[in-house]
Amino acid sequence: MKDQRDARVATGADWIIPILGAVFATYYLISIKDLDWEAKVSGVFCAVVLFLLIGIFALRTVIGLARGTHYVEWRSLYExxxxxxxxxxxxxxxxxxxxxxxxxxxxxxxxxxxxxxxxxxxxxxxxxxxxxxxxxxxxxxxxxxxxxxxxxxxxxxxxxxxxxxxx
Structure with missing residues (x-):
């Protein structure tokens, strides 16, 4: 019997939120130039953490695609x-x-x-x-x-x- 963990994982639709998050973080970093330094530090910290998490997710996805454990599909958006x-x-x-x-x-x-x-x-x-x-x-x-x-x-x-x- 095949273990559930052995099933291939669909990826593609799960990239929408990370992409939107990266766009928003980039916009926020551009827009805080006139704010106090505390807001700049908080914004940069949150953006760095977000970009780090997106990077880890991207690395995990690329490794999964290379190993064949992941595949790209968008059907889950409109299933x-x-x-x-x-x-x-x-x-x-x-x-x-x-x-x-x-x-x-x-x-x-x-x-x-x-x-x-x-x-x-x-x-x-x-x-x-x-x-x-x-x-x-x-x-x-x-x-x-x-x-x-x-x-x-x-x-x-x-x-x-x-x-x-x-x-």
Whole structure:
């Protein structure tokens, strides 16, 4: 009987996220030239770790292809209609969320994105989805805006919060 570990491993579709991560890290490294040195150090550290992990993954893939334990195929991207529609929905929700940030602000756009993902993709009850999405959005607000002072665009929630608290 053939062991499961002896089966050939498909590669190809699993390169999409590493490629997008490398593109984003490169963009981030280019865009941080005017930031404080702390942000530059953090960005360079994260990018170096990411590029190192991508390099290890690439080496593993190349060795697997050379040994014949891996093969290139893209079918897993579209192997079923249901999976394709879930991926398309997630992509569209992500694009809409990023487009909404300048208008809705970080907190409301994060809440909307998570709420819709939980509701549509996870089929959560609306009350539970709202509670979890709200908790995570508030945590993100406290961490990124209040503690780390990240310069996300302010939306109605942030403006109201700062007006009421005087911060």
């Amino acid at each position: 079923s209609r249901k999976l394709g529609s879930v991926r398309a929905t997630l992509f569209l929700l992500t694009v809409a969320s990023v487009a909404a940030i300048p208008y809705a602000g970080f907190t409301l756009s994060t809440f909307g994105y998570l709420f819709l993902c939980f509701l549509v993709l996870q089929k959560m009850p609306p009350r539970r989805a709202a509670l979890i999405a709200g908790s995570l959005a508030l945590f993100g607000f406290v961490l990124f805006i209040l503690i780390l002072r990240t310069a996300f665009p302010q939306g109605p929630f942030e403006r109201l919060f700062f007006a009421l608290t005087g911060l």
